[in-house]
Amino acid sequence: MQRSISIFGATGSVGSSTLDLIARSPDEFTVAALTAHSDVVALARIAIAHNARLAVIGDESRYAELKAALSGSGVEAAAGPDALLGAADLDADWTMASIVGCAGLAPTLAAIRHGRTVALANKESLVSAGALMMDAVTASGATLLPVDSEHNAIFQCLASGRIEDVARIILTASGGPFRTATIEEMRAVTPAQAVKHPNWSMGAKISVDSATMMNKGLELIEAYHLFPVGLDRLEIIVHPQSVIHSMVEYRDRSTLAQLGSPDMRVPIAHALAWPQRMASPCEPLNLAKIGRLDFEAPDPVRFPALALARAAIEAGGARPAILNAANEVAVAAFLEGRIGFLEIATIVEEILTRYSPAPPTSIDEIGAVDREAREHAISLLKVARID
Numbered sequence: 001m002q003r004s005i006s007i008f009g010a011t012g013s014v015g016s017s018t019l020d021l022i023a024r025s026p027d028e029f030t031v032a033a034l035t036a037h038s039d040v041v042a043l044a045r046i047a048i049a050h051n052a053r054l055a056v057i058g059d060e061s062r063y064a065e066l067k068a069a070l071s072g073s074g075v076e077a078a079a080g081p082d083a084l085l086g087a088a089d090l091d092a093d094w095t096m097a098s099i100v101g102c103a104g105l106a107p108t109l110a111a112i113r114h115g116r117t118v119a120l121a122n123k124e125s126l127v128s129a130g131a132l133m134m135d136a137v138t139a140s141g142a143t144l145l146p147v148d149s150e151h152n153a154i155f156q157c158l159a160s161g162r163i164e165d166v167a168r169i170i171l172t173a174s175g176g177p178f179r180t181a182t183i184e185e186m187r188a189v190t191p192a193q194a195v196k197h198p199n200w201s202m203g204a205k206i207s208v209d210s211a212t213m214m215n216k217g218l219e220l221i222e223a224y225h226l227f228p229v230g231l232d233r234l235e236i237i238v239h240p241q242s243v244i245h246s247m248v249e250y251r252d253r254s255t256l257a258q259l260g261s262p263d264m265r266v267p268i269a270h271a272l273a274w275p276q277r278m279a280s281p282c283e284p285l286n287l288a289k290i291g292r293l294d295f296e297a298p299d300p301v302r303f304p305a306l307a308l309a310r311a312a313i314e315a316g317g318a319r320p321a322i323l324n325a326a327n328e329v330a331v332a333a334f335l336e337g338r339i340g341f342l343e344i345a346t347i348v349e350e351i352l353t354r355y356s357p358a359p360p361t362s363i364d365e366i367g368a369v370d371r372e373a374r375e376h377a378i379s380l381l382k383v384a385r386i387d
């Protein structure tokens with residue numbers, strides 16, 4: 001029986017990898033909704049190629065363009081934030097949440113509230129609204145499948161034991177392009193250097209997050225919500241080859257690891273076929289060629305984002321949402337050449353210090369915290385005259 005698939009953020013790196021897998025098994029999948037933010041040309045192209053029922057562009061002003069591009073194709077066109085949420089109304093068997101940033105929160109939550117099977121790549125939504133999102137999963141009976149490679153690895157390792165028996169979850173980190181750089185070298189880093197990840201090919205925002213290691217901080221918070229073992233059982237280790245995607249140690253001191261080529265189609269294929277398996281076109285692991293696997297402790301001095309993220313989730317309340325919002329603004333400013341690489345973490349720390357709202361108790365309140373933290377971060381860029 002064919003399964004229908006919707007993809008939020010279909011024009012991005014994760015969205016494209018998902019479509020690549022779907023295109024290889026045309027008898028097994030049909031495409032319901034595909035969404036993008038502003039890339040009308042790519043959205044229309046993939047919607048037609050995959051015979052989607054609906055294509056939604058988030059930026060309302062691009063509606064006419066999308067409608068024209070889809071004319072005669074049989075694909076319905078829609079635009080704007082409400083249409084984005086409406087895409088979750090389509091009866092999809094499996095939904096990929098791969099919008100980048102907290103902008104993905106509302107659509108992801110809409111799919112969860114429908115009780116759907118949701119493959120989660122959009123980690124920022126879980127960082128900002130983790131408890132409320134997990135509550136929504138429980139309330140609706142939705143199935144949340146982790147796609148972030150580390151969390152997908154942990155999910156696979158947890159299949160052979162009980163969560164009560166977990167002693168430690170060890171998230172691996174590549175260390176990014178500046179793993180061995182000096183602080184002086186990091187100060188001079190350009191956006192082009194920061195987005196050039198040594199192992200993975202990803203969107204610009206997550207590539208910068210990997211370079212600052214904020215990505216691993218966000219993933220620590222993501223793991224905290226997905227796998228309730230407690231923060232003191234979550235550890236991070238740098239593993240430059242990105243072959244082991246994470247590990248679970250049980251209390252008998254047996255440690256399970258999931259290995260694979262650094263290709264997002266491996267965890268996406270796992271989520272797409274779950275609870276079964278499907279063939280993927282990914283490279284088989286050639287361990288003899290890889291030769292060795294290295295590990296080292298992360299450096300808290302050159303990568304302060306890790307401690308900021310751990311402190312944010314320890315404190316709870318609005319802190320993780322503030323951390324995420326400030327980071328999104330700072331990363332965008334860095335990519336635009338307005339601030340230096342090391343200033344990303346400085347700005348996040350500064351906003352966490354100066355903005356301390358009451359703990360949010362609803363998604364609307366999370367939205368308000370997210371907006372206010374962004375405003376603080378933007379005004380900080382102005383005050384510092386670095387805009």
Ligand code: NDP
Binds near residue numbers: 040099
């Ligand atoms: P990309 O930047 O490549 O793609 C982002 C997608 O989201 C695009 O389709 C984009 O549309 C859409 N989008 C951007 N802003 C908005 C918005 N405001 N409203 C609605 N849609 C929007 O990102 P990635 O694919 O790299 O990452 C997606 C998510 O997956 C992130 O949360 C990331 O952390 C996570 N992830 C990514 C991995 C990877 O390998 N890339 C690995 C693990 C997790 P448009 O093209 O029109 O701008």
Ligand code: MG
Binds near residue numbers: 150
């Ligand atoms: Mg990851």
